[in-house]
Amino acid sequence: MLIFWAVAASLLLLAVAVLLRPLLRREAAPFTTTPAMVAVYREQFAELGQDRENGLLDEPQYQQAKSELERRLLEDARDAVPVSGKADGRPERLLAAALLVLLPALAVPIYLKTGNPGAIIAARQPQANPAADGGNVPANIEAILQSLRQKLELDPDDGAGWALLARANTKLHRYDEAVQAFEQAVRTIPDDPQLLVDYAIALAFLNQHSMAGEPEALVTRALELDPGQAKALMLAASAAFDRSDYSRAIDLWERLLHKLPPDSEAAASVNRALDDARRLQAAESPEQLGH
Structure with a gap:
């Protein structure tokens, strides 16, 4: 089980790195926050709250994701581009921030909710012959x-x-x-x-x-x-x-x-x-x- 989680964590980090690299390739010119940016982050905060209510995130996971999202909001506010200016990085940075926070924060809860962790343990258990006595047939x-x-x-x-x-x-x-x-x-x-x-x-x-x-x-x-x-x-x-x-x-x-x-x-x-x-x-x- 420990090996499985280590491999899963490595794959998750690799996926995040692959997704973030093209999104962060260009830097935005310094500017102030915009209404569009605030709206996007407000939606992200709302989604985090909904995930907590639906049981996808427990309280520690929610607080961690919220703190990370707040930090990203402050960073993007310093580097934002106005709506009337160039679009040389703002959408990519926002998406990168969302991916960086949500992928690690939601991957484990979603797997625990929809996956089958017990299959790893069951696969290592000796398998009885279900037909040994003619009963207990799958x-x-x-x-x-x-x-x-x-x-x-x-x-x-x-x-x-x-x-x-x-x-x-x-x-x-x-x-x-x-x-x-x-x-x-x-x-x-x-x-x-x-x-x-x-x-x-x-x-x-x-x-x-x-x-x-x-x-x-x-x-x-x-x-x-x-x-x-x-x-x-x-x-x-x-x-x-x-x-x-x-x-x-x-x-x-x-x-x-x-x-x-x-x-x-x-x-x-x-x-x-x-x-x-x-x-x-x-x-x-x-x-x-x-x-």
């Missing part, structure tokens, strides 16, 4: 999902819309709702391998993270449509391994391994799984030969 996301549900009620054959809703609910860990949406999506789009795999994953979460049964059937269907679908290969291999079908698990993992970069972490994980499957398969072989 209002804008919930509104989008509700709008999507309403559109799907009007057009229940929108398979892409159902798929979008299903995947969003999966991200939010709302697996019951995700499965219902996937059912509608697959009804309309039955031959999308990725959709079938995502549907299987949502079902597996409801099935105590098990691929047995319908989740594996969905993955098998996805592999029939696309034998090289990497996620389907991984899930099908894991399902085969869990039911001790090591031969199928090895075949699927070997197919998957050919699709992965050799030095990747995923390839290393598959190789470890293959080692386990081959070891268990070898351990079963003597028993099978004895029978």
Whole structure:
């Protein structure tokens, strides 16, 4: 927060300097105050008073701005130009005085009133996962999902819309709702391998993270449509391994391994799984030969 205010103050001073430089470039000839000058400053004093009443300036800020404006009025009175004479500096000096006083005096109160200082602190706080338990979802996301549900009620054959809703609910860990949406999506789009795999994953979460049964059937269907679908290969291999079908698990993992970069972490994980499957398969072989 301290760094923010330091940067903000530096930028404010830079802005004031840039604005004042062309305004003060020319000097006015010595003269006395004019009615026009008095009117301008009277308006500035009135604006300061209004800002105080509106809460934009507190009492110390108001007194400081007022004193600065009075000082500028005295300086301009010594250097003013008569209305009938040259206009070689009077308007610029008045504007410079107003900018010099009002910009610093009003910048901070206006920011505190209309800005969001708390965002700096909030940005530094650890962000919780709003979907960790399926609840506490930001209002804008919930509104989008509700709008999507309403559109799907009007057009229940929108398979892409159902798929979008299903995947969003999966991200939010709302697996019951995700499965219902996937059912509608697959009804309309039955031959999308990725959709079938995502549907299987949502079902597996409801099935105590098990691929047995319908989740594996969905993955098998996805592999029939696309034998090289990497996620389907991984899930099908894991399902085969869990039911001790090591031969199928090895075949699927070997197919998957050919699709992965050799030095990747995923390839290393598959190789470890293959080692386990081959070891268990070898351990079963003597028993099978004895029978």
